[in-house]
Structure formats: structure tokens, C-alpha cells
Amino acid sequence: MSQIEQQLINGLALGAIYALIAIGYTMVYGVLRFINFAHSDVLMLGAFAAYFLAPLSERVFGPQSITGAICVVVASSALCAGIGMLIELLAYRPLRNRPKLAVLITAIGVSLLIEYTCQHKAVFKAETKPFPRLFPSQDFRFGGLAISSNDIVVLLVTVVLLGILWFVVQRTRIGTAMRAVSFNHQAAALMGININRVISFTFGLGSALAAVAGILYAMKAPGIEPLMGVQPGLRAFIAAVVGGIGNLPGAAIGGVLLGALETFAGGIPGISNYRDGIAFAILILILLFKPAGLLGRVQTEKV
Amino acid sequence: MNHQTGAKRYLVLAILLSAGVSTFSHIFNRYYLGVAIDVGINIVLAVSLNLINGHTGQFSLGHAGFMAVGGYAAAVTSIQLSPWVPPALLPLVFLGSLLLGGLAAAATGLAVGVPSLRLRGDYLAIVSLGFGEIIRVVLQNMESVGGASGLKGIPKYTTLGWTFALAAITVYAIACLVNSTYGRGFIAVHDDEVAASAMGINPTRYKVTAFVVGAFFAGVAGGLYAHHKQFLSPTGFDFMKSIDIVVMVILGGMGRTAGVIAAAILLTLLPEVLRGFADIRMILYALLIIGLMMARPQGLFTLGRSRPGTT
Numbered sequence: 001m002s003q004i005e006q007q008l009i010n011g012l013a014l015g016a017i018y019a020l021i022a023i024g025y026t027m028v029y030g031v032l033r034f035i036n037f038a039h040s041d042v043l044m045l046g047a048f049a050a051y052f053l054a055p056l057s058e059r060v061f062g063p064q065s066i067t068g069a070i071c072v073v074v075a076s077s078a079l080c081a082g083i084g085m086l087i088e089l090l091a092y093r094p095l096r097n098r099p100k101l102a103v104l105i106t107a108i109g110v111s112l113l114i115e116y117t118c119q120h121k122a123v124f125k126a127e128t129k130p131f132p133r134l135f136p137s138q139d140f141r142f143g144g145l146a147i148s149s150n151d152i153v154v155l156l157v158t159v160v161l162l163g164i165l166w167f168v169v170q171r172t173r174i175g176t177a178m179r180a181v182s183f184n185h186q187a188a189a190l191m192g193i194n195i196n197r198v199i200s201f202t203f204g205l206g207s208a209l210a211a212v213a214g215i216l217y218a219m220k221a222p223g224i225e226p227l228m229g230v231q232p233g234l235r236a237f238i239a240a241v242v243g244g245i246g247n248l249p250g251a252a253i254g255g256v257l258l259g260a261l262e263t264f265a266g267g268i269p270g271i272s273n274y275r276d277g278i279a280f281a282i283l284i285l286i287l288l289f290k291p292a293g294l295l296g297r298v299q300t301e302k303v
Numbered sequence: 304m305n306h307q308t309g310a311k312r313y314l315v316l317a318i319l320l321s322a323g324v325s326t327f328s329h330i331f332n333r334y335y336l337g338v339a340i341d342v343g344i345n346i347v348l349a350v351s352l353n354l355i356n357g358h359t360g361q362f363s364l365g366h367a368g369f370m371a372v373g374g375y376a377a378a379v380t381s382i383q384l385s386p387w388v389p390p391a392l393l394p395l396v397f398l399g400s401l402l403l404g405g406l407a408a409a410a411t412g413l414a415v416g417v418p419s420l421r422l423r424g425d426y427l428a429i430v431s432l433g434f435g436e437i438i439r440v441v442l443q444n445m446e447s448v449g450g451a452s453g454l455k456g457i458p459k460y461t462t463l464g465w466t467f468a469l470a471a472i473t474v475y476a477i478a479c480l481v482n483s484t485y486g487r488g489f490i491a492v493h494d495d496e497v498a499a500s501a502m503g504i505n506p507t508r509y510k511v512t513a514f515v516v517g518a519f520f521a522g523v524a525g526g527l528y529a530h531h532k533q534f535l536s537p538t539g540f541d542f543m544k545s546i547d548i549v550v551m552v553i554l555g556g557m558g559r560t561a562g563v564i565a566a567a568i569l570l571t572l573l574p575e576v577l578r579g580f581a582d583i584r585m586i587l588y589a590l591l592i593i594g595l596m597m598a599r600p601q602g603l604f605t606l607g608r609s610r611p612g613t614t
Contacts, residue, residue, distance in 0.1 A: 034425070035425055035428070035429070091593060094597060095596065095597065098596075098600060099600070100425070101362060102596045102600040103596075104362070104425065104428065105549070105550075105553060105592060105596055106592070106593055106596040106597070108546060108592065109589050109590075109592030109593040109596065110589075110593060112546070112585070112588070112589035112592065113586065113589035113590060113593065116585040116586045116588075116589055117586055120582060120583065120586065121582060234432075234436070237429070238429075238433070241426075241429060273440075273443075273444045274440055274441070274444060276436065276440045277436065277437040277440035277441065279433075280433030280434070280436050280437050281437065283429070283430070283433050284418065284419070284430060284433060284434075287418065287419065287422060287426060287430060288418045291421070291422050291426070
């Protein structure tokens with residue numbers, strides 16, 4: 001019994017990370033209708049930013065201080081927000097009115113460019129580096145359950161960020177503008193919304209969340225390397241599609257669902273080897289029975 | 304009619320030529336011979352993906368998956384059969400294994416295509432990407448075909464002649480299919496799905512046909528690859544391999560067979576030429592993709608405007 005609960009907690013923590021990444025995919029899809037393949041690399045850059053900032057914070061705030069950890073996370077996500085906006089400005093904006101396929105392939109190109117540049121021996125090198133411990137961690141015991149403080153932090157951070165995101169999207173002017181742009185570009189522009197600024201903001205917001213997710217993922221993973229974003233990125237993207245792409249609550253639910261299912265499957269002896277394929281199997285099943293995703297609405301195409 | 308007999312003459316000529324050159328292959332440098340066979344295999348892959356991504360206007364990111372299915376099926380067939388067959392009949396075994404590989408890939412293409420091709424837009428890209436990953440995971444866990452350490456001991460049957468004869472047949476078969484009355488449907492689906500279905504064309508059916516035919520030839524290419532390298536590893540058929548083939552199609556100009564062939568040749572030779580710059584080779588490759596999309600999204604080998612009606 002406690003085994004199942006243990007898996008549930010692990011799965012929720014993994015799913016929370018997927019949810020944070022999935023939101024970035026789904027927001028960009030909402031405003032621009034294309035898959036931002038480079039999102040998974042922004043996640044990796046977030047983890048590397050924290051890797052390089054951690055020694056700095058240790059010198060200022062002392063080892064494993066909570067204030068220092070918060071500063072590292074905030075600085076890394078600000079940096080990644082900038083990188084995300086820069087990618088949009090340089091690579092995607094010039095192609096705004098081109099066929100979607102061209103943008104999709106450019107996105108793959110940008111992703112490969114970041115990955116290979118980071119693997120180069122003059123940048124981060126290809127081998128895995130141990131991720132520094134940002135704050136003290138310990139295991140709490142509840143009956144037979146062992147809950148690591150890392151998992152609690154992951155869940156807390158995710159819930160807080162989702163709350164902030166909800167507030168930004170539903171209650172602020174820029175959030176309203178985002179929803180308007182995702183509804184209809186032209187109509188939004190006619191209402192006086194600066195489309196470029198809204199899209200830029202969307203990329204920044206998504207990339208900041210990805211950076212936090214990257215740091216949280218790095219805390220659970222054995223180490224960080226330039227390709228670390230690929231697998232969680234792919235899963236999170238699937239989570240976004242499963243939840244209904246373009247739909248924010250859908251992305252969060254899809255992420256948690258996928259993380260939990262994957263963790264459970266990893267615990268079953270016969271299936272555990274196929275763990276990497278499970279996310280895709282779920283995706284294909286969902287697309288078969290509910291092509292628009294769990295919370296997505298079916299859109300009729302206008303001619 | 305006249306046009307068709309002309310094309311048939313070229314096909315026969317190409318097959319005879321590749322068979323002729325192949326008999327002299329022992330005098331060529333082994334390295335160049337290997338690269339030449341790589342070129343031929345990539346032509347088969349690029350031309351078959353061009354049917355899906357170019358002519359029919361879908362976006363498949365799982366071509367390496369079909370190649371893997373075909374490669375493993377063909378390799379297992381020839382490994383099992385070769386000891387039982389007299390040497391004179393070995394070419395038949397090879398041909399049979401290639402066919403079987405193609406059919407296995409086509410069957411997989413049908414299974415993947417039917418659910419995913421009902422959907423429009425980017426979903427095919429996602430599903431085909433996912434399918435490629437599933438194939439990789441399944442192959443890694445199948446101990447009967449070597450699992451993660453790969454399948455060894457595949458007989459070396461692929462020659463220059465076989466490769467280029469099959470490349471010629473692929474080009475011919477796909478050109479005939481696209482230029483036939485039936486084939487106009489692919490182009491109609493590419494140009495405007497809604498208008499095509501208003502004209503009584505079933506877009507899903509055409510998309511599935513393109514997908515299955517494309518998968519078949521990818522499977523044949525996989526078989527050639529298996530009997531060329533004599534070793535298959537699941538990681539050799541990952542997402543990057545699919546991207547390589549997609550880039551060939553884009554560089555050549557979607558739906559332009561001659562351009563796609565030229566791009567397949569160029570992109571196979573380029574890494575060999577850039578061997579001295581191994582550490583920045585892939586960075587250059589990524590920049591090439593981005594630059595191409597910015598400057599010439601219609602492909603390098605397309606002169607002037609793209610085909611009328613395409614956007």
C-alpha cells in the first residue's frame with residue numbers, strides 16, 4: 001500500500017515539472033500555432049544558468065541558503081526569459097507570415113543549434129556535470145512513506161507558479177491581450193493590441209517557467225548535460241497535446257497525469273523497460289479517441 | 304504514352320548502368336564505394352519521404368522509424384534463410400528480404416497512418432515522432448534482435464548495383480504514381496484539403512496511401528542499409544536520422560524529385576567533406592537549416608517561383 005503512495009508522490013513531483021514545461025509549449029502554440037522545439041533547450045539553459053550562478057550565491061549568502069536559492073532561481077529564469085524572447089525575435093519573427101512548416105523546421109534548427117553549440121568543447125562540453133545542492137534537503141517520514149523535501153519544494157513551487165500564471169493570464173491587461181491574440185490575431189491587432197509585444201511576453205513567460213522546471217528537474221536528475229532537456233521536453237509536449245494544446249489547465253493536468261502514469265509504469269516489472277515509450281502510447285490513444293485532447297475544444301475549419 | 308515509354312527506357316538504362324558499374328566495383332576505393340552506397344540509400348529515403356512531405360503536403364517526422372522496421376525485418380530474414388540456401392540463390396534471398404522489409408514497414412505505416420492521418424496539421428508530426436521513439440524503445444527491448452547492443456552478423460549483400468537499381472526503381476515508381484490520374488489526388492490534397500474533398504477526393508485515403516507507399520520504400524532502404532553496414536543499432540534510427548531525411552526533402556524543394564535527389568547526394572557528401580571540422584560540423588548543419596528557411600524556404604534547387612498554387 002505504502003509503495004503505491006510512494007510512487008504517487010514521486011509521480012506527482014515529476015508530473016509537476018512536466019506541467020511547468022508543458023505550459024510553455026501550450027502558450028506558444030496558443031498565440032503562434034506552432035511547436036516551439038527549442039523550448040526543451042531553454043529548460044536545459046535554465047539548469048546550466050543555475051549551475052554557474054550557484055557558486056556565486058554561495059559566496060554571497062553562504063552555503064545552501066534559502067535566500068540564495070531563490071535568487072539563483074529568479075536570476076536563471078530572468079536570463080532564460082531573455083533568451084526565449086531573443087529566439088523569438090531572431091528566428092521566428094522574420095517568418096511570421098510564412099507557411100507553418102517553415103517555422104516548424106526553423107524551430108527544429110534552433111533547437112539543434114543550441115544543443116550542438118552547448119555540446120561544443122568550448123561551451124559546456126557533452127559530459128554530465130553534477131548539479132549543486134541549492135538548499136538543504138532531508139527526508140521526512142510519515143509512517144512507511146519517505147518524502148524528500150525536494151519533492152515538497154517541487155510541488156510547492158509548481159502550485160505557486162501556476163497560481164501566479166493564472167493571475168497573470170486571467171486578471172492582468174497583458175494576460176487579457178494574450179488571450180485575445182490566441183483567439184484571433186487580426187481582431188486583436190484591430191483592438192489596438194501590440195501583437196509583437198504580446199508574443200514576446202508569451203515567450204518570456206514560458207521560458208521563465210521552463211527555466212524553473214529545468215532547475216527542479218536537475219535537482220532530481222543525476223546531473224546536467226546539454227541534451228538533458230530533450231526527454232522531459234518531449235514528454236511535456238505530449239502532456240500539452242494530451243491536455244488539449246493551447247489550453248493552460250489542460251497542460252497542467254496532462255503533465256501531472258503523464259508524470260504519474262510514467263512513474264507507476266516504471267514500478268511494474270514487465271513494463272518498466274518500456275517506460276520511455278509509454279508517454280507516446282498514451283498520446284496515440286488520446287489522439288485516437290479524443291483528437292482535441294482532454295480539455296481541448298474541437299474547432300471547425302472555416303474555408 | 305510516349306512520355307511513359309521514354310521514362311521506362313531511362314529506368315532500364317539506369318538499372319543496366321548500375322549493374323554494369325557494379326561489376327567493376329572491386330577496382331574502386333572501398334571508402335568511396337561505401338559513400339556511394341550511402342548516397343543511393345539516402346536517395347531512396349529522400350524520394351520516398353518526398354511523396355509524403357512534398358507531394359502530399361503532410362509532415363512526417365518518423366521516416367527513420369520505418370527504415371528501422373524494414374532494416375530489422377530484412378536483416379532477420381536474410382540471417383535466418385542464408386544458411387539454408389545454395390549460394391546461387393542468395394540474390395533471391397536478398398531481394399526477398401528487402402521486399403519483406405518493405406512490406407513490414409508498409410504495414411507499420413498503415414497502422415500508424417490510419418489513426419493519425421485523420422487529423423490535420425501538426426498532429427502527424429507529433430504522432431510520427433512518437434512512433435519513431437516507440438519503435439526505438441521496442442527494438443531496444445527485443446533481445447531476439449540484439450536489444451540495445453544491436454543486431455550483428457548481417458550478411459553483406461548490398462552492392463552498388465543493387466542500391467542504384469533500387470534507387471532508380473523508387474524514383475520511377477513514385478514518379479509514375481504521382482503523374483498518374485490517381486496521383487493527381489496527392490497534389491490536390493497538398494494544395495487544398497477542403498477543396499479536394501469537395502471534389503470527391505477522400506483526403507484521408509490519399510494521405511494513408513502516400514504514407515504506406517513512402518513507408519514501403521523507407522523499409523527497402525532500411526534493408527539496403529542493414530546489408531551494407533552489416534550491423535543495426537536502435538539508436539541509429541533516432542529522431543536525428545528522421546530530421547536528416549526531412550532536411551534533404553526541404554533542401555531539394557518539397558515535391559521536386561530532381562531537386563530532392565540532388566539534395567540527398569549533397570547532404571550525404573557534405574559530412575564526409577567536413578570530416579576535418581568534426582567539432583563544428585553539426586553547428587554548421589543547424590545554421591544551414593535555419594538559414595535555408597529564412598532565405599529560400601522553397602528549396603535550394605528550385606528556380607524562380609514554386610509550383611503554381613503552392614504557398
